[in-house]
Amino acid sequence: MKVSIILHGFFECQDNRTIWVSHGYKGIFKLSINTDFTEATAVVLDTTLQTDKNSSLIRFKNKILYADKAGVFGYDSITNTFKKNLELSPIVTQSEYISGKLVVDDTEKLWGFSKDNMSYVDINHLTNTLKINQIAIPYYLRKGQIGYENIAHTSEQNYLIGITDGYLSLDLSKINYEHKHLIRLNAITLLPLDNNEIAVDLKEDGNFDYVNNSISFKYSVPNFSSYNKVQYQYKLEGRSNTWSEWSSKTTLTFDNLAFGDYNLQLRAKVGNTPSQNTIHYNFTIKRPWFLSNLAIGCYIIVVFLLAYCIHKSYKKYFKRLHEHKELENERLITSMKNEKLNQKIESKNRELAISTMSLIKKNEVLNGIKKELKKELKKKKLVEESKSIKLINDNLNDSKDWSFFEQAFNNADKDFLEKIKKVHPDLTPNDLRFCAYLRLNLSSKEMAPLLNISLRSVETKRYRLRKKLGLDQDSSLVNYILNF
Numbered sequence: 092m093k094v095s096i097i098l099h100g101f102f103e104c105q106d107n108r109t110i111w112v113s114h115g116y117k118g119i120f121k122l123s124i125n126t127d128f129t130e131a132t133a134v135v136l137d138t139t140l141q142t143d144k145n146s147s148l149i150r151f152k153n154k155i156l157y158a159d160k161a162g163v164f165g166y167d168s169i170t171n172t173f174k175k176n177l178e179l180s181p182i183v184t185q186s187e188y189i190s191g192k193l194v195v196d197d198t199e200k201l202w203g204f205s206k207d208n209m210s211y212v213d214i215n216h217l218t219n220t221l222k223i224n225q226i227a228i229p230y231y232l233r234k235g236q237i238g239y240e241n242i243a244h245t246s247e248q249n250y251l252i253g254i255t256d257g258y259l260s261l262d263l264s265k266i267n268y269e270h271k272h273l274i275r276l277n278a279i280t281l282l283p284l285d286n287n288e289i290a291v292d293l294k295e296d297g298n299f300d301y302v303n304n305s306i307s308f309k310y311s312v313p314n315f316s317s318y319n320k321v322q323y324q325y326k327l328e329g330r331s332n333t334w335s336e337w338s339s340k341t342t343l344t345f346d347n348l349a350f351g352d353y354n355l356q357l358r359a360k361v362g363n364t365p366s367q368n369t370i371h372y373n374f375t376i377k378r379p380w381f382l383s384n385l386a387i388g389c390y391i392i393v394v395f396l397l398a399y400c401i402h403k404s405y406k407k408y409f410k411r412l413h414e415h416k417e418l419e420n421e422r423l424i425t426s427m428k429n430e431k432l433n434q435k436i437e438s439k440n441r442e443l444a445i446s447t448m449s450l451i452k453k454n455e456v457l458n459g460i461k462k463e464l465k466k467e468l469k470k471k472k473l474v475e476e477s478k479s480i481k482l483i484n485d486n487l488n489d490s491k492d493w494s495f496f497e498q499a500f501n502n503a504d505k506d507f508l509e510k511i512k513k514v515h516p517d518l519t520p521n522d523l524r525f526c527a528y529l530r531l532n533l534s535s536k537e538m539a540p541l542l543n544i545s546l547r548s549v550e551t552k553r554y555r556l557r558k559k560l561g562l563d564q565d566s567s568l569v570n571y572i573l574n575f
Contacts, residue, residue, distance in 0.1 A: 101148045103155060111155055111166075113148035119157060119173075139172045140164060145238040146191040151201050152214075158183050158191035158203070178221055182210040185223075189230055190237050196244040204240045206230050207320065208363060209252075226266060227362020228252075229320050233259065271367040274323070274359040278309040279372075282344070297374030304348045304376050311341050312359045312366060319362045329353035350378045511575055515560060522559065525552055529572040 102112045110122040119140055123133040146159035155166040157173055162180030164173040182203030183191050194202040201212040208225045215222060233240070234254045241253045242261075252259040279291035282305040291297055299306070312321050322337040329351055337360070357370040380386060507530060508523055518526070521542075528538045535549040542549065557568050 103148050103150045105150070105155055105166075111148055113142065113146060113157065115142060115144040115146065118142050119148065137173065143191070145189070147193050147238075149193045149195055149201075151193070151195050152199075156193060158193050160184075160188045160191065163193070163203075179212065179223075181223055182212065185210065185225070190240055192238055192240045194240070194242055196242065196250070198244050200244075202242050204230075204233075204235075209233075209242075225363045226261070226263075227319050227364075228259070228261075272312050272359065272361045272364060273368055274310060274312050274357055274366040274370055276308065276310050276357065276370050276372060278307075280307045280309075281305070282307055282346075297372070298377065299374060300377050301350055301379040304350070305344070305346045306348065306374070307342060307344045308355065308357075308372075309342050310357055310359075310370065312361060321359060321361050323357065323359045325358075326356045327353055328356070348376050350376045350382065507575065511572075514575075518559060522556055525556055526572055529569055530575075532569065532573065 102110055104110050108124050108126075110124060112120045112122060114120070117136075119137040119142060121133075121135040121137065122131045124130075125132050140157060140159075141161075143159050146157065149156050149158075156176070156179070157164045157166075160183075161175070162184050163176045163182065165176045165179075166172075167174050179201070182193075182201070183205060185205060186208055187206040189206050190204050192204055196202065199214070203210045203212075207227065207229045209228050210223055210225050213222045213224060214220070233252060234256070235241075235252075236255060243251045243253075245251055248263040250261040250263070252261055276293060279293060279297070281289040281291060281299060281303040283289065283303050289303065291299075297306075310323065312323075320339065322339055323341065324334050324337050325343055326332070326334045327345065330345075330348070330353065343357075352375050353373070355370070355372045355374070357372075358368075359366040508527065511526055512518060512523065525538070525542070528541060533541075535546055535553070539546050539549050542552070544552075553568060557566075560568070560571065562568060562571060
C-alpha cells in the first residue's frame with residue numbers, strides 16, 4: 092500500500108518502523124513504515140483520544156506520551172490504547188489549562204506549561220521515581236505563542252525559554268523552594284456613610300458600631316522576585332466558612348455586614364509556595380440601637396401592653412355583647428310576660444264584658460217581664476204588687492250580681508276602685524259602681540238596666556258624680572275616669 096505522508100502536526104518515532112503523528116483536528120495516527128522508508132504499509136487512527144489544537148505528542152523514557160486539557164496519556168503497547176498517566180498529568184492540569192505542549196530537553200527533563208507555572212519532571216535514579224517541580228513563572232511573563240512553548244538547556248542548570256520577542260534566562264540553581272513568605276495586615280479602615288474613613292488600631296480586636304459595618308482591609312507579602320506571582324485567599328467566619336478563590340488583590344472590602352462576631356483569615360502564596368503564616372483578625376459589629384437590649388425590652392413591654400389592651404378591649408367587647416344579649420333575652424322574656432299578661436287581661440276583659448252583658452241582658456229581661464206584669468195587673472185593676480214583681484225587683488237589686496261584677500272588674504283593672512276611693516273618699520258604693528261602668532266606657536243607655544234606673548236618672552247620676560269629683564263643666568267625665 093502506497094501512502095503519501097504529509098505531516099501537518101507533531102510527530103514522534105516509536106522505533107525504526109513506527110511513527111506517531113498528532114493532528115489537532117483529525118486525531119492521532121500510527122504509521123507503519125517499510126524497510127526502505129519509502130512508503131507506509133499501514134495507517135491506523137486512534138479512536139480512544141479526543142484531540143484539540145493545543146495538544147502535543149512526545150517520546151519520554153521510551154514511552155509515547157500525548158497531552159491535552161484532560162491530562163497526560165501514555166501508550167500501552169499491550170492493549171494498543173492510550174491510558175491516562177496520573178503521575179505526569181499534573182504538569183498540565185495543576186492550574187488553569189492553556190497548553191498541552193510537552194518538551195524533553197537534552198538532560199531528559201520533561202517540561203510542561205500551565206497558566207501559573209512551568210513544571211519539569213526529574214527522575215530519582217536511586218528509586219527510579221518521578222518528581223514534579225514547579226517554577227512560578229506565569230504565562231503573562233512568558234509571553235509565548237500558545238501551543239508552541241519551548242525551552243532549551245544551555246549549560247549546567249541554565250536554560251533559555253523562548254518567548255515572542257526574545258527569550259528568558261532561567262537558572263534552576265538560584266530557585267529557592269524553601270523560602271518562607273509572611274503575609275502582613277497593613278491597615279483596617281471603617282467606611283461610614285458620610286465617607287469620612289476611620290483608621291483602626293491593628294493591635295486590638297475590633298468592636299465597631301453598627302453604623303460602621305462597612306470595613307476595608309489592606310494586606311501584602313514582601314516579595315523581591317519580579318517573576319513570582321503573589322496571590323491571596325480569605326475566609327470570613329461568621330459570614331462564610333469556605334475559602335475564597337485565589338486573587339492578586341491586596342485590598343478586601345466588606346459592605347453592610349450584619350451585626351455579630353467575625354473572624355477574618357488571610358493567607359497567601361508566592362508562586363506555588365504558601366505563606367508561612369495565616370492572619371487571624373477578630374472583630375465584632377455591635378447591634379443597631381433598634382436591636383439593643385433596651386430596645387428589645389421596650390418592644391417586649393409594648394407587645395405586652397398591646398396584648399393587654401387588645402385583651403381588655405375584647406373582654407369589654409364580649410362583656411358588652413353578653414350584656415346586650417342578656418338585655419335582649421330580658422326584653423324577650425318581658426315581651427313574652429307582657430304578651431301573656433295582655434292575653435290574661437284580654438281574657439279578664441272578655442270575662443268582664445261577658446258578665447256585664449249578662450247583667451244587662453238579665454236586667455232587660457226582668458224589666459220587660461216586670462213591665463208586662465204591671466200591665467196585666469192594671470187590666471185586672473189589682474192594687475197590690477204580685478209576688479212575681481217583688482221577686483223581679485229583688486233580682487234587679489241583687490247585691491250578688493254586683494259582687495260578681497266587682498270581682499271580675501278588679502281582675503281586669505286591678506286597684507282602680509281602690510285608687511279612686513283613696514283620691515275621693517266621699518264616694519258611695521253606688522258612685523264607685525257608676526265609676527266602674529264609666530271605666531268600661533258604657534253608654535247611659537247601657538248603664539240604665541244595670542243600675543235599674545231610667546235613662547234620665549243615669550244623666551242625673553253623671554251630673555252628681557262630676558260635682559263630687561270636682562270637675563268643671565268643660566272637662567269630660569269619661570276621659571277623667573279612663574285616664575285615672
